[in-house]
Amino acid sequence: MLRPMQVAPSETPALNNYSPEVRQQLFAYVLQLADTSLILGHRLSEWCGHGPILEQDLAMANIALDLLGETRSLFQYAAELEGQGRTEDDLAFLRLATEYRNPLLVEQPNGDFAATIVRQFLFDTFHYHCLVELHKSPDAQLAAIAEKAVKEAAYHLKWSSEWMIRLGDGTAESRQRLDKALATLWRYSGELTTPTATEQALQAAGIIPDYAALRPAMDAHVAHVFGEATVPVPQGVFMMTGGKEGRHSEHLGYILAELQYMQRTYPGLKW
Amino acid sequence: MVATAPTEERIWQLLEEVTDPEVPVLSILDLGIVRSVRVEGEQVTVSITPTYSGCPAMNVIATEIRLRLLAEGITKVTIHNQLSPAWTTDWMSAAGRRKLEAYGIAPPVDGTATGHVLNLFGKDTAVRCPLCKSEHTHLVSQFGSTACKAHYQCDDCLEPFDYFKCHA
Numbered sequence: 001m002l003r004p005m006q007v008a009p010s011e012t013p014a015l016n017n018y019s020p021e022v023r024q025q026l027f028a029y030v031l032q033l034a035d036t037s038l039i040l041g042h043r044l045s046e047w048c049g050h051g052p053i054l055e056q057d058l059a060m061a062n063i064a065l066d067l068l069g070e071t072r073s074l075f076q077y078a079a080e081l082e083g084q085g086r087t088e089d090d091l092a093f094l095r096l097a098t099e100y101r102n103p104l105l106v107e108q109p110n111g112d113f114a115a116t117i118v119r120q121f122l123f124d125t126f127h128y129h130c131l132v133e134l135h136k137s138p139d140a141q142l143a144a145i146a147e148k149a150v151k152e153a154a155y156h157l158k159w160s161s162e163w164m165i166r167l168g169d170g171t172a173e174s175r176q177r178l179d180k181a182l183a184t185l186w187r188y189s190g191e192l193t194t195p196t197a198t199e200q201a202l203q204a205a206g207i208i209p210d211y212a213a214l215r216p217a218m219d220a221h222v223a224h225v226f227g228e229a230t231v232p233v234p235q236g237v238f239m240m241t242g243g244k245e246g247r248h249s250e251h252l253g254y255i256l257a258e259l260q261y262m263q264r265t266y267p268g269l270k271w
Numbered sequence: 272m273v274a275t276a277p278t279e280e281r282i283w284q285l286l287e288e289v290t291d292p293e294v295p296v297l298s299i300l301d302l303g304i305v306r307s308v309r310v311e312g313e314q315v316t317v318s319i320t321p322t323y324s325g326c327p328a329m330n331v332i333a334t335e336i337r338l339r340l341l342a343e344g345i346t347k348v349t350i351h352n353q354l355s356p357a358w359t360t361d362w363m364s365a366a367g368r369r370k371l372e373a374y375g376i377a378p379p380v381d382g383t384a385t386g387h388v389l390n391l392f393g394k395d396t397a398v399r400c401p402l403c404k405s406e407h408t409h410l411v412s413q414f415g416s417t418a419c420k421a422h423y424q425c426d427d428c429l430e431p432f433d434y435f436k437c438h439a
């Protein structure tokens with residue numbers, strides 16, 4: 001899926017000024033972002049050829065491709081920050097499930113179309129608003145990756161928001177499926193804006209956005225979309241966390257088994 | 272074979288001959304993805320910027336740039352992937368836009384980028400049908416056959432067609 005690199009990574013400006021500690025934290029954070037878009041991109045790609053209609057099949061494949069593109073930029077940057085000679089492919093294909101740092105939301109199974117839409121909407125709402133701020137990061141490479149990705153994330157959020165409204169304010173069947181998906185998936189939304197110790201340190205250093213400051217805009221968007229969808233915003237739900245610290249659901253292992261099979265079986269295999 | 276080091280001007284001329292594998296009527300200069308060319312002795316550095324993060328054409332384009340330069344005996348080539356400033360359809364040349372329409376793909380309509388405006392169920396951009404030139408067309412899907420295109424259909428001649436999304 002990832003190809004041997006023919007395009008050199010960007011000329012990265014100034015990695016120099018970071019202390020080894022901050023550099024390690026930044027590596028962990030960039031890896032977390034890469035894992036997140038890789039796993040969600042992989043999940044969406046599972047729909048390819050199975051979408052409810054051709055146009056939506058294409059939409060999910062397109063979004064998966066955007067996420068995979070962002071993943072590559074992030075893994076390349078992570079490899080550079082680590083400076084141990086590991087490549088983007090090593091990071092994607094040769095790490096264990098417990099080393100993956102994606103939030104639990106993105107590894108949840110596709111379920112029906114409503115479940116995929118709810119998962120995507122919750123992720124897109126965070127992804128878009130986070131990228132808008134990450135674009136202003138003093139870390140030039142993170143800012144450049146965000147500058148590129150935020151344009152794509154805006155399309156994704158528009159798509160998933162419109163589908164939330166169609167499903168919620170659609171037929172009895174679509175509404176019932178949306179309600180069921182929300183009952184299962186809402187509990188994974190809180191992890192996105194719950195900072196880990198690594199994220200807290202980078203927030204304090206002003207390198208990544210303060211998630212609490214993202215919440216008003218995120219909550220307003222959710223309230224608007226749920227309002228249009230005639231669906232009440234879930235309240236008082238216990239939030240599951242742990243994915244960003246490597247404690248995953250059983251689903252991730254199955255994803256990685258499929259994703260990493262080739263490199264595990266034939267180490268170093270190239271196209 | 273090469274007696275003298277290549278000039279920047281010569282490199283730009285050669286790049287004009289490299290086309291987008293997805294839209295072969297467009298050169299990569301028409302597309303506006305070549306950001307800079309630097310020549311230092313025999314070393315040539317070309318910076319290109321992806322249209323979309325996951326654009327699979329970028330690897331092919333990088334290979335084609337190498338092959339085109341290699342055909343001129345230029346072997347020391349570095350290709351940089353430059354993310355910032357992010358590509359916009361404003362960088363597409365006027366000639367590129369005409370070629371695109373003649374090829375059957377509606378060119379980007381300026382000032383209609385989704386940008387950061389989340390205009391849910393907003394009015395579709397009025398896009399001219401590349402076949403019959405009617406503006407009675409409608410958006411079928413924001414996501415088309417490649418990441419850079421949306422899928423439209425003409426209400427007059429019924430032609431389904433690709434629209435190169437405005438991306439600013």
